[in-house]
Amino acid sequence: MSGLAGKSIGELLRLYRKGEVKPAAVVNDCIDAIDIRDRVAGAFLEVFRDDAIACAEELGREDPGSRPLYGIPVAVKDNICTRGRPTTCGSRILEGYRPPYDATVVERLTAAGAIIIGKTNMDEFGMGSSNEYSAFGRVRNPWNEECAPGGSSGGSAAAVAAGMVPAALGTDTGGSIRQPASFCGVSGLKGTYGRISRYGLVAFASSFDQIGPLASDTEGCALLMQALAGPDGRDATAIADNCPELLSGLDAGLAGLTIAVPEELGGWELDPAVAAVLDEASRAISVAGSSPERVDLPGMETSIASYYVIANAEASSNLARFDGVRYGLRVDSDSLKGLYTATRTAGFGEEVKRRILLGTYVLSAGYYDEYYGKALAVRKMITEAYRDIFSRIDLLMLPTTPGPAFRLGERLDDPVSMYLSDIFTTPANLAGLPAMSIPAGLSADGLPVGIQLVAGAGREDLLLRGARGLEKLFRFRERFVPGGGEA
């Protein structure tokens, strides 16, 4: 291994443009790294060896300056459709299914010169916070094999953290990019709802789902976001306006940004390392300009409940199509109802079943107003409260998660504690706001902790500029490497 697979996107682009390396060398290094490290990590469900190498060789004949993501290997979460290639969503029910079309993001990656290296493991249909709910094996955290990588984009986060690939796509419904990014010590970005087309993303909860990048630094996230964002006629919920320019102002610094921190965190006890990085960031912000304003976080008591009611309601309907009639797993029976029941019983895991049942319940006659209707009202209230906050400030800084990665198996028997690890991430999904986690420090056990920034709707430019500012402060990537403590 040459270490090329562990470079950042920006570093690789500069090497290509100087003519010092060719895409094939980078792709080969990614494949070598996957072959060696993924046996333990379990981050990949499928590696597109031949296609990736062929694509790299073809790109090798092009001018490296011709495309924004020239020769960048990218791993794609397995709930994003890749034409003719398995797309399982981490579920038995889609075992063997090969979509006849590419997701918009896959088309855009390819057009931008990126090379799809493979598909990453995930919690089944994105439902989980530890990647333990995958039907195809758990993923191990590159910083500690006994720990969860987070979820649901655990495979994508682990692949980047372990240096198997410079970047990956994840999806974030309630924190599924940011939480694993924090657990694995990488950067993860979820744009404004609708910033990136969902066409070809197998839906979990349609009104929350967003595809976004995971990369080793903020520049990588910005480069990927810029290539993926933008209107798409095939997704009616995609934002019609173009994404703001993200790269030119990336290094403008923290000075001049109005950053706020929460007045209190609703009684949540933070791991000391999380509290420490927040304090350090606050001090740096004060040095750069004015002390961070303190705001009350809207809906700390209600957001998780509202989120789970709405997300599960949508999921119960979205997942209805997996019935064994047309594609994927089919367990035969002598009646139609029997076919549905047998297929879905065998095809879905426990957590997915739990959520389908909850979602079906909250939409049922007699319960709709009490649960779904009320959750929508809470969502509206939270959205408006955030709109008000972001009319006064540029960025909100808060923890990504209360603590670092938990141990594998630790929370499997307690779904509510698993749900509560999303406490700081779901508000951005409820309000449709862009949010990002960047790695900030290590816990006492040597596990990464992240810091989260949230911006107003449509302001990914401010978000990335702030994240870049904090990244320069913490210099996480220069200081720490997985398994090695201090770099």
Add this chain to the structure above:
Amino acid sequence: MSSGIEYVPVIGLEVHAQLLTRTKMFCRCPAEFGAEPNTMVCPVCLGLPGALPAVNREAVSMAVRLGLALGCTIENESVFARKNYFYPDAPRNYQISMYDRPLCCGGSLVFEDGEEEVSIGLERIHLEDDAGKLLHDRGGHSLIDFNRCGVPLVEIVTLPVIRSPRHASLYLQRIRQLLRYLGICDGNLEEGSLRVDVNISLRERGDETLGTRTEIKNLNSFKAVEAGLETEIERQRGELEAGGKILQVTNLWDAKEKRLVMMRRKEHTNDYRYFPEPDLPVLTVGDDWIEDERAKIPELPLERERRFQREYGLSAYDAGVLTTESNIADYFEETVRLTGEPKMSANWVMRDVLRELKTSGGDIGVFPAGPDALAGLIDLIKEGVVSTSAGAEVFTAILESGESAVDAVRRLGLEQISGEDVLEAIIDRIVESNPDALERYRGGKKQLMKFFVGQVMKESGGKADPVIAGEILRKKLDG
């Protein structure tokens, strides 16, 4: 045995009409029929994982036009909703429809039943997508054709205000006529581009409380609507008079056996768990869009029918027949414009044109004798060049050859003889060669006039102008 209580039927109709859009409701697949099964499909209408709907604006335009024509309120904001149910003809296992915020609210359809003007109040009109077609018992399997899946539908729901099976049938005929006038649905009940479900309950006269309602499906003709409802009304009445209770059921109409077959008990049906479709934003139809659609609405059937009576002096019956279809009304009006003869034009269109269309099963849009050809013929009759009876022959010739009326008359030699000199010569010959008849006529047997007229027509090959010939004959015979 009668209990002495009088029961009044309360009927509501739900009509589903397939819109004549080029593409489907939420994808770009052609909304065409008759193609090989499963060839007009894509990831979106197949409901494949990850595919998303995008609204067809043409379908929205058509629904808005329909709503305006029926006097509905067009909502500036309406919301698509998911109707969740498991069935293999719905590949997502939910239908995208509208629920508590439909596109069109209120409105009514007005028609005449004899002297009575009937107004049927509407609850709503909304947009949704059609399901696929199941083909059962194909070699022991059930097959699914998804070509129809995703074709745009409007659902038109009446209030429960229809009072008789006859009015239900008239309402359906008038809705079909309106859809065809607007050019948004071909209205084929047999092939299912227009489908109707009816709800029916009985209430006691004088009591406003509605009874338990039942539903009838599979009503594939106007007759079936009437017969199905009559059968169900009798059944419910019998049940109630025997002291029984009406169960909430869905029945299928068996047109062959003329009977109802129970399909399911309503209590066992799905809770559809409607909720707003998260893949589609609120449907916004601004006032500009609404006004654009209003401008595209043609003169509507009832207005046109009334204008025909007023402007052309037609009877209510004739005006009704001539306005059944807008293209027939157009044909008639163009003929009138060319001839200035509303009554003659009406007679020719209603008798000859419509009969020909009925026997040939053709469409007036591709009818071989256009209004100009018919007008040419009417002019020749008016000018006395051909007789009315010869005119029918000329019309047939035009249909076969496509030539003009003048050419057909010339080719067939059907010009009427109205020259007095020619007719006098013929009549002189006839009078001379029938001395006996002449004698008896002059002796008082005036009925023999008919005989002489017949002889003149025979001698002239049917071309003699009967009026002029009659005048000359009378002069000769009486003279």
